Amino acid sequence: MSDDRPAPVLRAEGLVKTHHGEGAPAHAVRGVDLCVRHGEFVAITGPSGAGKSTLLHLLGGLQRPDAGSIWLDGESTDTYSEARWAVERRKRIGIVFQFFNLVSSLSVADNVELPALLAGTPPKQARAERERLLAELGLTGKERSMPGELSGGEQQRVALARALVNHPPLLLADEPAGSLDSKGTREVMRLLSRFHQRGQTILLVTHDARLASAADRVISFFDGRIADDATLDGGTPPRRAGISGVLELKD
Ligand SMILES: Nc1ncnc2c1ncn2[C@@H]1O[C@H](COP(=O)(O)OP(=O)(O)OP(=O)(O)O)[C@@H](O)[C@H]1O
């Protein structure tokens, strides 16, 4: 059968991650198969503690799985070192977190330009890219501000600019509106939708089902597994969720 769907930008098979902290081990991710294709806007939603952030950390190489594999653009990451993952995050994966994670001692301009400079972009071009993105995100005039001088919504827009400055094929967002009020939340969602309309592939993690409805595919995550994987109107059809993930939900 021919497959004319866009190529996968990210693929994962059999991902497992258990956290060993103070208490009992937390089985955060218990066997996840996932395929995200170019241009998709996928939301992963589910209750607190379901393992959503852990899954996103695995997919961005911020944590290592105990088992399973991840492919970026069809290339296996099994042998990637920490340093190699850091390079790939600069080039291929932009990440936005709930609490922005901006460098508090750097200006807005420097926060956005830094990943571009680290990726080897000539300073002039990094500056032009920063100016373009900050204008697009409504932050012109804030270049010299420090992150602490901005509102939460503004800080999150800076974080979005920073994540997108190197034109990553994939944007991973973990509760990017989680610490914002409803106006800030709407703003972030509107921006994500706009970038998606221009072709940006997005994987959004949120516990908020309403936010998830902005995506064209919604994955319900429950107890470390994919419980449901649904394409909303107009989206690219995903591969079916692993049937085992559904059947094993109750154990
Ligand atoms: N670094 C860690 N050390 C120990 N346990 C952890 C660690 N990170 C997560 N966990 C545990 O793993 C499970 C899944 O956590 P995770 O943060 O992935 O959930 P989540 O779905 O993102 O929740 P939330 O919606 O509250 O952000 C939880 O039981 C959590 O306590």
Ligand SMILES: [Mg+2]
């Ligand atoms: Mg989380």
